[in-house]
Amino acid sequence: MADALLIDCDPGIDDMIALLVACAGPELDLVGVSTVGGNAGLARTTRNARAVLALAGRADIPVAAGAARPLVRSSTGFGAHVHGEDGLGGIDLPTPPGGPDPRHGAAFLADSIRAASRPVTLVAIGPLTNIALLYATFPDAAARLARLVVMGGSVGTGNITRAAEFNIWWDPEAAHRVLTDPGVEVPTTQVTLDLTLRCTLPDAAVARLRAGGPVGARCADALDFYGRAYREQGSGDVTPVHDAIAVLAALRPELIRSRPARVLVDTTTGAERGATTVEAGRAGPVAVADDGDVPALLDEVVRRLSRLDR
Numbered sequence: 001m002a003d004a005l006l007i008d009c010d011p012g013i014d015d016m017i018a019l020l021v022a023c024a025g026p027e028l029d030l031v032g033v034s035t036v037g038g039n040a041g042l043a044r045t046t047r048n049a050r051a052v053l054a055l056a057g058r059a060d061i062p063v064a065a066g067a068a069r070p071l072v073r074s075s076t077g078f079g080a081h082v083h084g085e086d087g088l089g090g091i092d093l094p095t096p097p098g099g100p101d102p103r104h105g106a107a108f109l110a111d112s113i114r115a116a117s118r119p120v121t122l123v124a125i126g127p128l129t130n131i132a133l134l135y136a137t138f139p140d141a142a143a144r145l146a147r148l149v150v151m152g153g154s155v156g157t158g159n160i161t162r163a164a165e166f167n168i169w170w171d172p173e174a175a176h177r178v179l180t181d182p183g184v185e186v187p188t189t190q191v192t193l194d195l196t197l198r199c200t201l202p203d204a205a206v207a208r209l210r211a212g213g214p215v216g217a218r219c220a221d222a223l224d225f226y227g228r229a230y231r232e233q234g235s236g237d238v239t240p241v242h243d244a245i246a247v248l249a250a251l252r253p254e255l256i257r258s259r260p261a262r263v264l265v266d267t268t269t270g271a272e273r274g275a276t277t278v279e280a281g282r283a284g285p286v287a288v289a290d291d292g293d294v295p296a297l298l299d300e301v302v303r304r305l306s307r308l309d310r
């Protein structure tokens with residue numbers, strides 16, 4: 001049986017793509033999802049995660065809502081400029097049956113790790129609030145993780161401010177806890193913007209998804225919205241599937257290039273708030289993945305999404 005996978009997310013259009021890539025397997029078995037505020041408010045990200053799993057025919061996977069706001073300082077906004085007010089570009093999705101798991105996301109993650117009889121990988125593709133709460137509140141469970149993969153931060157410039165990447169900027173104190181001073185030993189891979197910004201789906205790939213069936217068509221609708229939003233902001237003709245690359249770093253680690261580093265997070269309230277500094281060659285708990293086989297990664301995204309329509 002494949003090892004277990006948990007995903008903490010804030011869907012989010014690229015979170016949607018990431019969840020669907022994870023549902024396509026087969027290397028890891030997606031057993032649970034927790035949600036956090038970020039690209040949209042918590043009620044939205046939770047409903048979106050449940051609707052996306054229903055789209056994949058996996059409404060059986062439990063979804064638990066976690067933190068609605070950052071740990072210490074309130075955020076100054078959501079990600080509507082890229083993902084739309086509803087978080088998924090206004091696309092049509094099935095109504096998910098039932099309701100979310102009643103536990104807080106961090107408690108749900110802890111219970112799921114403890115209950116697993118196989119190694120568990122956790123992939124965090126939203127702000128790191130739930131993961132910091134997991135480390136602070138349930139360190140015994142966190143220490144049992146085989147691996148944490150984070151999408152966040154950058155070696156170069158940011159995307160929400162000149163200096164900061166969105167997930168880290170939304171909750172820098174949580175990111176400090178997870179990336180700099182975790183207090184538990186969890187092998188961690190940080191997939192940064194430097195790699196994910198290069199992983200932009202060409203129009204032909206989006207067209208191929210649209211023609212593939214109902215799942216691909218929903219992805220194409222969301223990606224069209226997302227690409228338009230990037231263009232309108234002056235970012236050029238790009239559709240970077242950031243979060244799907246973090247999931248692939250868990251499923252196909254050989255496609256990613258990483259190096260050990262000490263990662264520092266700016267938690268001041270100045271212009272650099274949320275920026276990450278990577279001190280390569282310094283011992284730390286993190287391997288920074290800022291490079292990889294971009295064509296192979298993009299091919300994997302499309303192949304796996306297409307599998308869901310067969």
Ligand code: BDR
Nearest residue numbers: 012014079125166167242
């Ligand atoms: C990250 O920010 C969010 O808007 C995306 O979903 C992704 O997790 C990219 O900076």
Ligand code: CA
Nearest residue numbers: 012015125126
């Ligand atoms: Ca995300």
